[in-house]
Amino acid sequence: MSKKPNERTYRGGCHCGRIRFEVKGKLERVSECNCSICTKKGYLHWIVERAAFRLITPPDNIAAYTFNTKVAKHLFCPNCGVASFYIPRSDPDGIDVNVRCLEGVNLSRLECDHFDGRSWEQSIAGHKGLERGRAAK
Numbered sequence: 001m002s003k004k005p006n007e008r009t010y011r012g013g014c015h016c017g018r019i020r021f022e023v024k025g026k027l028e029r030v031s032e033c034n035c036s037i038c039t040k041k042g043y044l045h046w047i048v049e050r051a052a053f054r055l056i057t058p059p060d061n062i063a064a065y066t067f068n069t070k071v072a073k074h075l076f077c078p079n080c081g082v083a084s085f086y087i088p089r090s091d092p093d094g095i096d097v098n099v100r101c102l103e104g105v106n107l108s109r110l111e112c113d114h115f116d117g118r119s120w121e122q123s124i125a126g127h128k129g130l131e132r133g134r135a136a137k
Contacts, residue, residue, distance in 0.1 A: 012102040013057075014077035014084050020056040021085065023048055023097050030099050030110050035117025037067075037074065041083050044099040044107070045115075053085070053095040090124055 006026050013020040023046075031045040032038075038045075063078040073087035084101035088094060099105055116123040 010102045014082035016080040018061045018079050019077045022054045024052045031113045033115040033117035046097045047094045
């Protein structure tokens with residue numbers, strides 16, 4: 001994970017500490033989605049390149065859930081249930097970090113885009129042009 005100007009390394013994980021990770025990037029924007037799963041999880045999305053993400057704990061500490069197209073891999077801690085990151089359907093080569101699970105982030109300082117995940121197919125067309133590292137669903 002090479003560091004670029006204005007980037008920072010964030011540490012994050014689940015509630016119980018069984019899942020821990022680091023992610024490097026310039027966090028300025030997040031995305032909030034109104035789909036059924038994101039609403040229930042309270043997810044704030046930040047999609048990064050896989051090279052910017054480093055899992056610190058063993059992958060065996062993670063459980064997965066899939067539904068619908070089964071492209072997205074909804075990852076979570078089987079102990080405390082917190083979903084701190086996952087593989088998004090919109091960018092299966094990236095990692096979608098739940099910004100609420102990062103340490104030392106002031107959420108009120110971040111710009112927030114809203115994504116209509118209840119109409120995913122129609123809404124994703126407008127988000128496909130967003131670069132990685134920006135808010136997207």
